[in-house]
Amino acid sequence: MHEPRDFLFWPARVLPHLALLVALLGLWEWAVASGSVDTIMVPRPSAIMAAIFELYVTKGSIYQHFFITLAEAVFGFLIGAGVAIALAVSSSLSENFERYVSPYAVVLNVTPGIALTPIIIAWFGYGMGSKIALAAVICFFPIFVNTLTGLRQTDPDREELFRSFGASRRQVFTQLRVPAALPLMFAGLKIGLTTALIGAVVAEFAQATAGVGVLMSRFSFALDMASSLATLLSMTLIGLLLFYTMEFLDDRVVFWRRDARMSAVSRARARAWASGAEK
Amino acid sequence: MADVVTQMAATGGKSLRQRQNATHIGIFLTLILLWELGALMGWLDPLFFPAPSAILTSFWRIYFAQGNIWYHLYVSLGLVFAGFTAGSILGIGLGAVVGMNGLVRRFLQPYVIVLEATPRIAVAPLLIAALGFGATSKIAIIMLVCFFAPFINTLSGVINVDRDRMELMRSLGASKLQVLRKLVLPEAVPVIMAGERLALTSALSGVLVAEFIQRDQGIGTLILTYTRNLNMASAFACILTLTLIGFLIFKGMEKLDHHIAYWKNEAGLRRVGAKRAQAWATAQRGQSNA
Structure with missing residues (x-):
């Protein structure tokens, strides 16, 4: 369906979507203007646009909060993912380690991480530290489980092939297990990154001085629903930003899963090999 | 080794x-x-890391001596149940409708992507402002949080039906209802159940966030109050209670999954197979008698 020449006709594909969006917004605007929907409950689309304009352009007050939340989510994710991958790799290498560590990981998993919010705030204070900590705790488990599952599910035939060619344990790990685990690991990382954002935002709801979450609860409690929705849309923006960054990395690292990327990489490698052989 | x-x-x-x-x-x-x-x-520091013995004492106090946790548990779990039921019915229903209809799917897809990127729980303050304090807004929050996993999973379960099997059923003249009942549902149910499992755990998180914001009653409010009063031992006891609930939910959903999607595991297949064979045998006997 998505042949390359489809790109030439992209307006034809996008236009119906756009038309639907405009029609929906128009209907919404009309419903609010005619008074059939309460303005406090549901602000007009034009009011939301105005709020977005104010937040981003005239006042520019959102940038500080935007980057704080983004930083909290990213740092929390990096810490959580680092610990999760380290534990998963150790578990896959040592059966004893897995046997005696995994029960604690399971206990951590069935506890709703969000329940820890007040305690983590008491431990790490009102600043960014507590948000980073909560984000790290919440994003830990999906990454841990996916990495561990990925590292364990190696094809026995391939492993035998590696063994019979006399591959060392290290070679089996780096050249067989890790590549086999990467797709699942990236799926876990993608989930983890969005959960990290949730952790950061929830911690901001509970207690914080800056961040998108604080901004949003302030607006909603002032019943400024238009600005509140505009802030929500910026959270969506952060979420999309994080998600597509991860998707991009996934595409680069796990290149063998998409045909286009696969052929591009193999062409590059063939070229490099050919120029190496000439010398 | x-x-x-x-x-x-x-x-x-x-x-x-x-x-x-x-x-x-x-x-x-x-x-x-x-x-x-x-x-x-x-x-x-005992203010931050209470001793295990202190946590045990708190357990005794909040469950028996004072017994104050029961009411909060009752409130929170009631909300979880209501929100989860409403959210998953909505999610599965919409997912099935959207999945079966290509046009709706195409036009809805961009919105689903945008909504998926939004941290769902972030809508909590908005819903509270719109619906007011009280159970309604809490249930709405849980519903919203519960909606997505079943919706997305039902959608993908319905879409990812094997094309060849679909063609086989069509060419054998199966009606739309038959295709739904005999092909689409059996293939989609395990995926839907996985979504439900996710939804129930996020429902628990949803009720906590709602209670953190509203701070009137429920287990989330209890944890928040204990932490504010620096009664960390009791806060830990509450969290361990949630661990237990989470574990029960996890195990319960696993059991339910085995029971409903019986064709995915040996034991379930044997159990249902035996029952059907018996029913068939009695039906045969009834026919030969008549």
Whole structure:
């Protein structure tokens, strides 16, 4: 369906979507203007646009909060993912380690991480530290489980092939297990990154001085629903930003899963090999 | 290493199992003892890291001596149940409708992507402002949080039906209803159940967030109040209660999954197969009698 020449006709594909969006917004605007929907409950689309304009352009007050939340989510994710991958790799290498560590990981998993919010705030204070900590705790488990599952599910035939060619344990790990685990690991990382954002935002709801979450609860409690929705849309923006960054990395690292990327990489490698052989 | 373990398991499985369990308990007790010791010697600030004995005492107090947790548990779990039921019915229904209809799917897809990127729980303050304080807004929050996993999973379950099988059923003249009942549902149910499992755990998170914001009653408010009063031992007892609930939910959903999607596991297949064979046999007997 998505042949390359489809790109030439992209307006034809996008236009119906756009038309639907405009029609929906128009209907919404009309419903609010005619008074059939309460303005406090549901602000007009034009009011939301105005709020977005104010937040981003005239006042520019959102940038500080935007980057704080983004930083909290990213740092929390990096810490959580680092610990999760380290534990998963150790578990896959040592059966004893897995046997005696995994029960604690399971206990951590069935506890709703969000329940820890007040305690983590008491431990790490009102600043960014507590948000980073909560984000790290919440994003830990999906990454841990996916990495561990990925590292364990190696094809026995391939492993035998590696063994019979006399591959060392290290070679089996780096050249067989890790590549086999990467797709699942990236799926876990993608989930983890969005959960990290949730952790950061929830911690901001509970207690914080800056961040998108604080901004949003302030607006909603002032019943400024238009600005509140505009802030929500910026959270969506952060979420999309994080998600597509991860998707991009996934595409680069796990290149063998998409045909286009696969052929591009193999062409590059063939070229490099050919120029190496000439010398 | 692995070979040694399997060999030992083959010769003396029970004693190995017992030794492993003993090690588990040993590690656990050592950790707890170290923690207790740390609290006793003053290495850990009791305000932040309460001793295990203090947590046990709090358990006794909030469950029996004072017994104040029961009401909050009752409130929170009631909300979880209501929100989860409403959200998953909506999610599965919409997912099925959207999945079966290509046009709706195409036009809805961009919105689904945008909504998926939004941290769902972030809508909580908005819903509270719109619907007011009280149970309604809490249920709405849980519903919203519960909606997505079943929706997305139902959608993908319905879409990812094997094309060849679909064609086979069509060419054998199956009606739309038959295709739904005999092909689409059996293939989609395990995926839908996975979505439900996710939804129920996020419902628990949803109710906590709603209670953190509203701060009137429920287990989330209880945790928040205890932490504010620096009664960390009781806060930990509440969180361990949630761990237990989470564990029960996890196990319960697993059981339910085995029961509903019986064709995905040996035991379930045998159980239902035996029952059907029996029913068929009695029907045969009834016919031959008549």
